[in-house]
Amino acid sequence: MAREFLVATYSDANSLMSTVEALRAENLKIHDVYAPYPIHGLDRAMRLGRTRLPWVTLLAGLCGCGVALAFQFYAAVFDWGMNVGGKPDNSTLAFLPIAFELTVLAGGLATVAALLLRARLYPGKRECLIVEGVTDNRFALAIPKSDSDGTARARQILELSRPDKLEEKAAEL
Amino acid sequence: MTANLRFRPSARHFTAAIVLVLAGAGVAAYGLATAPERTWLNLLLDGFYITSLAVSAMFFIASQRLTGARWSAGLRRIPEAFMAVLPAAAALMMALYFGRHWIYPWSRPGAFAHAPALAGKVRYLAEPWVFVRAGVALFLWMVFAWLFRRTSLAQDRNPGSSLVYHYRLNRYAAAFVVVFALSFTLGSYDWILSLDPSWFSTMFGIYVFAGTFVEGLAAITLAAVLLRGRGFLTEAVTGHHLHDLGKLLFAFSTFWAYIWTCQYLLIWYGNIPEEVTHYVRRTNGPWLPFFVANFAVNWMVPFAVLLGAPVKRNPRALKIVCVLLLLGHWLDLYILIMPSAWSAPRIGIPEVTIALGCAALAYLFFIWSLGAAPLTPVSDPILAAEALAAHRESIPQPAPGVEP
Numbered sequence: 062m063a064r065e066f067l068v069a070t071y072s073d074a075n076s077l078m079s080t081v082e083a084l085r086a087e088n089l090k091i092h093d094v095y096a097p098y099p100i101h102g103l104d105r106a107m108r109l110g111r112t113r114l115p116w117v118t119l120l121a122g123l124c125g126c127g128v129a130l131a132f133q134f135y136a137a138v139f140d141w142g143m144n145v146g147g148k149p150d151n152s153t154l155a156f157l158p159i160a161f162e163l164t165v166l167a168g169g170l171a172t173v174a175a176l177l178l179r180a181r182l183y184p185g186k187r188e189c190l191i192v193e194g195v196t197d198n199r200f201a202l203a204i205p206k207s208d209s210d211g212t213a214r215a216r217q218i219l220e221l222s223r224p225d226k227l228e229e230k231a232a233e234l
Numbered sequence: 235m236t237a238n239l240r241f242r243p244s245a246r247h248f249t250a251a252i253v254l255v256l257a258g259a260g261v262a263a264y265g266l267a268t269a270p271e272r273t274w275l276n277l278l279l280d281g282f283y284i285t286s287l288a289v290s291a292m293f294f295i296a297s298q299r300l301t302g303a304r305w306s307a308g309l310r311r312i313p314e315a316f317m318a319v320l321p322a323a324a325a326l327m328m329a330l331y332f333g334r335h336w337i338y339p340w341s342r343p344g345a346f347a348h349a350p351a352l353a354g355k356v357r358y359l360a361e362p363w364v365f366v367r368a369g370v371a372l373f374l375w376m377v378f379a380w381l382f383r384r385t386s387l388a389q390d391r392n393p394g395s396s397l398v399y400h401y402r403l404n405r406y407a408a409a410f411v412v413v414f415a416l417s418f419t420l421g422s423y424d425w426i427l428s429l430d431p432s433w434f435s436t437m438f439g440i441y442v443f444a445g446t447f448v449e450g451l452a453a454i455t456l457a458a459v460l461l462r463g464r465g466f467l468t469e470a471v472t473g474h475h476l477h478d479l480g481k482l483l484f485a486f487s488t489f490w491a492y493i494w495t496c497q498y499l500l501i502w503y504g505n506i507p508e509e510v511t512h513y514v515r516r517t518n519g520p521w522l523p524f525f526v527a528n529f530a531v532n533w534m535v536p537f538a539v540l541l542g543a544p545v546k547r548n549p550r551a552l553k554i555v556c557v558l559l560l561l562g563h564w565l566d567l568y569i570l571i572m573p574s575a576w577s578a579p580r581i582g583i584p585e586v587t588i589a590l591g592c593a594a595l596a597y598l599f600f601i602w603s604l605g606a607a608p609l610t611p612v613s614d615p616i617l618a619a620e621a622l623a624a625h626r627e628s629i630p631q632p633a634p635g636v637e638p
Contacts, residue, residue, distance in 0.1 A: 147505075155499075
């Protein structure tokens with residue numbers, strides 16, 4: 062569903078950064094910013110909360126570890142016990158390498174999958190660039206448009222920030 | 235920046251260190267006369283401890299240079315000061331020649347006569363060859379320490395050609411890591427593994443290196459935190475730097491645990507007689523608590539403490555973890571060295587005083603070198619670039635929120 066945005070475009074990172082700071086200083090809402098490369102300190106300037114991705118990593122890692130240990134225990138003790146160097150069937154220490162690897166594998170894959178899902182990136186997705194050139198040399202900032210005072214104030218700040226271009230756009234972001 | 239340019243040690247610490255060195259030397263001299271085996275083992279342990287402190291500081295410098303790291307440029311003088319410990323440490327290590335018969339079974343006449351399993355090691359563990367190897371390794375490390383330091387100071391004096399010295403240091407660093415990898419592996423085999431010539435472990439070199447690098451990182455971090463607490467290096471050591479040092483400590487403590495587990499797991503699983511003897515002795519009887527404490531102190535506690543991001547920036551927490559890791563590496567070497575000669579652990583006056591004496595000796599060389607040059611490198615191109623970038627950011631931008 063397309064929504065209305067107020068979009069300002071800049072040609073350098075510093076203008077984007079100082080506009081973000083000015084907007085956030087007045088607690089105005091920013092939908093998102095778009096830049097061709099990661100800008101150091103931008104997430105802090107936007108006052109983004111802490112990412113929840115590590116919880117996905119932790120949970121998936123624990124699952125991977127649990128599955129690996131449980132399967133090896135089942136295979137070595139219940140299903141097909143074997144005498145390896147005279148060691149007991151349940152030699153947990155010997156299960157550790159596989160448990161470790163599966164912890165890393167499950168944690169890593171799940172983190173990437175969660176990131177892609179959350180960012181709604183999937184194979185075959187149509188590209189939707191807010192402004193031409195944000196993957197090249199442009200910096201853009203989008204503010205959700207509503208009829209409140211906030212939008213008016215945000216528009217004022219954006220105008221004062223001397224953007225290359227300030228436009229209203231309907232987009233599916 | 236100019237206010238705290240030079241480090242001045244406090245007279246109290248200096249006197250305390252001198253007293254500790256004298257006490258350690260006294261106890262060592264008395265011990266050599268009364269209980270030579272115990273004393274030589276302690277000298278090996280503590281000598282190797284401060285040697286590895288110096289070379290791991292050099293490895294820190296080299297690794298930072300080779301990765302093109304910019305964050306650590308301002309605290310370069312700390313590892314440089316630690317590498318000044320090398321001459322004292324090398325003298326201690328070479329002195330082991332006089333105690334070889336007490337601690338190294340292979341140096342006793344006829345050691346290989348009734349041990350056919352060791353016959354393959356006869357040539358490698360021939361007495362002159364071992365000590366020539368040690369001498370060459372220590373000499374090469376000292377040459378590199380001298381080159382690192384001389385070039386670094388020359389850069390301070392010649393701002394005009396700072397880039398020339400910058401790249402020269404990078405080339406020295408590249409040469410050093412190659413020399414270090416070979417010589418430190420051989421050194422760890424010759425000095426520690428050969429205490430028990432019947433034991434085999436192909437992972438031993440990397441195991442000792444892993445612990446050594448953690449020791450160096452802990453010492454550098456501790457020095458940075460302490461110097462900052464006393465008003466030095468306040469610009470070079472910010473929260474970001476502490477965070478980075480904390481991350482390195484966390485990562486390499488875990489790397490040590492990884493290598494520890496690899497070595498233990500493979501030997502336990504393979505269960506080959508010439509390999510398991512090492513662990514059989516250490517996991518049975520009175521050594522077991524030390525063996526377990528080693529793993530807990532060097533990995534479990536640091537891992538749990540340093541897991542969160544805020545803790546890595548907390549100077550108090552870092553200080554405690556660093557002290558723990560420094561003690562932990564001593565314990566690690568203790569559990570590697572002592573069980574080869576003793577049936578039960580002994581921690582008494584000789585162990586404590588000789589260790590403190592060596593630590594104090596290292597401290598004296600450290601503060602001497604730290605005070606001999608400006609605490610922040612004067613004309614480092616990296617620092618100059620960072621200062622320029624900071625300046626550019628602080629140029630006032632037209633404030634968008636303000637009414638014209």
